[in-house]
Amino acid sequence: MEMKYKGSSYKEIADFLNEKFRKSRKTKNGLSFIEQTIKDWFKESGTLYEDYRYYEEQMDEIHREAMEVIRKAGVRIREENFRVANEMLVALMGSDNDNIKLAAIKELLNRVEGQPRQFLNVKKDEEGLFVYESIIRKIEKEKEEKEKQREKEGSGLCTEE
Numbered sequence: 001m002e003m004k005y006k007g008s009s010y011k012e013i014a015d016f017l018n019e020k021f022r023k024s025r026k027t028k029n030g031l032s033f034i035e036q037t038i039k040d041w042f043k044e045s046g047t048l049y050e051d052y053r054y055y056e057e058q059m060d061e062i063h064r065e066a067m068e069v070i071r072k073a074g075v076r077i078r079e080e081n082f083r084v085a086n087e088m089l090v091a092l093m094g095s096d097n098d099n100i101k102l103a104a105i106k107e108l109l110n111r112v113e114g115q116p117r118q119f120l121n122v123k124k125d126e127e128g129l130f131v132y133e134s135i136i137r138k139i140e141k142e143k144e145e146k147e148k149q150r151e152k153e154g155s156g157l158c159t160e161e
Contacts, residue, residue: 001048001051001055005052005059010035010038010042011035014034014037017033017038021033086108089104093105
């Protein structure tokens with residue numbers, strides 16, 4: 001049941017049982033347990049169906065409880081360490097070394113106020129325009145040219161009528 005619960009295939013279970021009980025069970029081909037036998041045990045009308053369902057429920061509950069304990073312990077540890085880390089940063093602000101003071105102050109400010117905005121290093125094209133500005137200008141020029149073309153075509157149609 002444990003192997004099935006952990007995701008082993010029926011063939012893997014059969015191979016394990018054949019290896020485990022090789023000496024105690026003799027058959028023509030040397031295999032006492034075949035994949036189909038294991039499948040039959042766990043199917044709805046099988047010998048182990050009800051016992052396996054009970055085992056599965058119990059194991060699921062144990063895992064749920066364990067995960068809840070781990071989650072709570074993680075929160076507690078994180079809170080304790082956060083407090084200790086903040087206390088250490090405050091203590092470092094009293095250092096004789098100005099670099100250490102500055103680093104501690106920056107870290108505390110980042111925790112309270114959030115990190116300062118990062119500026120993007122945007123590339124410029126050959127004309128000195130930012131790349132996005134250059135793209136926008138090209139689109140605008142294309143749009144103007146299309147409008148002029150439409151006006152020319154429109155004015156030509158009006159004169160013919």
